[in-house]
Amino acid sequence: MGSIKGIFATAQREPFEGIVYWDDSTKIITSVEEQTTGTSTYSFSQYCLIFAGFIDRHTHGRAYPLPDDATQEEKSTLEKHLAKNDYRSLSEAAVTGGITRMGCVTNCPVQATTQELYDAFVALINEESLIPALPYAMIAPGSKPFGNYPNKWMWTSVGGEEVPDEEVPGILAPYAGHYVCAHPEALGPLKELSHHIEYEDKRGHPTQEKATEILLKAQKDTGFTLDLFHVTRDSQIKRIIDAQIQGQRDIHAEACIHHLLLDRSARKNKNLKYREFLFMNPTLQPADEKATLTLSLGYPLQYVSSDDAGHTLEDKANKAAGITGTHAMGPAAAHLIQAHTVPVDIIAQAFAQNPGQFWERFTGEKTGRIEPGYKANFTVLNMNKPLLMTDEFYTPKCGWNPWHGFKFAGRVEATIVDGDRLV
Ligand SMILES: [Zn+2]
Numbered sequence: 001m002g003s004i005k006g007i008f009a010t011a012q013r014e015p016f017e018g019i020v021y022w023d024d025s026t027k028i029i030t031s032v033e034e035q036t037t038g039t040s041t042y043s044f045s046q047y048c049l050i051f052a053g054f055i056d057r058h059t060h061g062r063a064y065p066l067p068d069d070a071t072q073e074e075k076s077t078l079e080k081h082l083a084k085n086d087y088r089s090l091s092e093a094a095v096t097g098g099i100t101r102m103g104c105v106t107n108c109p110v111q112a113t114t115q116e117l118y119d120a121f122v123a124l125i126n127e128e129s130l131i132p133a134l135p136y137a138m139i140a141p142g143s144k145p146f147g148n149y150p151n152k153w154m155w156t157s158v159g160g161e162e163v164p165d166e167e168v169p170g171i172l173a174p175y176a177g178h179y180v181c182a183h184p185e186a187l188g189p190l191k192e193l194s195h196h197i198e199y200e201d202k203r204g205h206p207t208q209e210k211a212t213e214i215l216l217k218a219q220k221d222t223g224f225t226l227d228l229f230h231v232t233r234d235s236q237i238k239r240i241i242d243a244q245i246q247g248q249r250d251i252h253a254e255a256c257i258h259h260l261l262l263d264r265s266a267r268k269n270k271n272l273k274y275r276e277f278l279f280m281n282p283t284l285q286p287a288d289e290k291a292t293l294t295l296s297l298g299y300p301l302q303y304v305s306s307d308d309a310g311h312t313l314e315d316k317a318n319k320a321a322g323i324t325g326t327h328a329m330g331p332a333a334a335h336l337i338q339a340h341t342v343p344v345d346i347i348a349q350a351f352a353q354n355p356g357q358f359w360e361r362f363t364g365e366k367t368g369r370i371e372p373g374y375k376a377n378f379t380v381l382n383m384n385k386p387l388l389m390t391d392e393f394y395t396p397k398c399g400w401n402p403w404h405g406f407k408f409a410g411r412v413e414a415t416i417v418d419g420d421r422l423v
Pocket residue numbers: 058059060105307
């Protein structure tokens with residue numbers, strides 16, 4: 001029998017001291033005891049908070065399955081992608097950040113648009129990753145759902161096809177009754193804003209507002225479950241709440257750590273070594289236009305993710321959007337608690353419990369709660385040890401750490417995956 005002793009943080013109650021036991025063969029929690037006498041497999045100090053294992057459901061792996069008869073050109077394209085990350089390096093970054101399960105968006109040159117390709121991704125990921133991972137099925141013009149998978153519509157972001165906004169509801173129509181995750185940036189406003197010089201202005205607020213409006217309407221008309229990825233702005237949050245008040249229940253929404261912890265001014269912050277490369281889609285917002293983002297964690301923003309996307313510095317100099325971040329997830333959670341006074345139970349919801357429900361919906365596996373019947377996955381944060389993030393502390397495979405210079409108010413003490421301590 002395995003066990004972990006210390007202070008547990010859950011979404012249900014105030015943090016409590018105790019020991020949690022699990023079965024060594026199934027790695028499933030068998031009991032939660034509020035006493036601390038006796039030894040345990042793992043034991044953590046009073047400065048640590050033990051959460052159910054965090055899940056980063058939004059990462060972008062770069063590896064993809066190639067057909068046996070792939071051309072030399074196709075092979076060399078894959079090599080270039082593998083230089084940025086692969087599922088082994090992505091999972092190493094994830095466990096560094098306290099992550100015990102991850103979701104992988106497959107917006108690669110080969111995408112999971114059929115059952116056969118989806119299965120090929122599953123095989124590839126399972127072979128390489130240190131932790132269980134769930135690929136997304138991709139939505140493209142003319143595609144149809146082919147199983148109980150999270151489906152991802154990339155819209156205008158890299159990897160997606162450029163289609164007029166008014167065609168989007170038709171593309172999503174076959175997904176009635178299914179789970180649709182969507183990147184909320186619309187093409188029309190992007191074209192209208194393209195004359196701007198600054199990256200943030202080129203991808204200004206109309207792109208996200210228009211996309212959110214179209215997606216919420218399509219959800220209502222078609223009846224799929226909508227999961228809005230990386231919500232960044234107050235105006236989007238208001239639209240989501242309004243739709244839910246009007247009775248649209250099947251709406252989920254996510255925030256990403258860079259949008260929570262950074263605003264547009266980060267790109268001029270001299271403490272941040274790679275400030276000029278801190279752009280992504282959707283990109284950093286002005287502080288006063290995202291004032292309710294952190295306050296909306298829990299509801300309506302149920303999930304926090306990293307949107308980890310590895311690009312080399314050369315790619316960034318060529319305007320590739322996206323940064324890595326799964327290695328910063330745990331530190332970000334500690335920072336939200338310490339520096340932004342986000343309640344501990346909300347962190348337990350947004351980093352573990354809610355993404356755990358998302359995970360269970362597609363895999364059948366229970367994780368994300370500290371209760372009998374759930375997997376022995378734990379993320380332990382040390383709330384008393386700030387972390388100045390640097391390239392030396394952790395360098396993702398793409399060669400640089402976008403968080404270099406950011407001082408997190410806490411750090412990951414341990415990552416326990418299926419009863420085994422990986423960090
Ligand atoms: Zn993404």
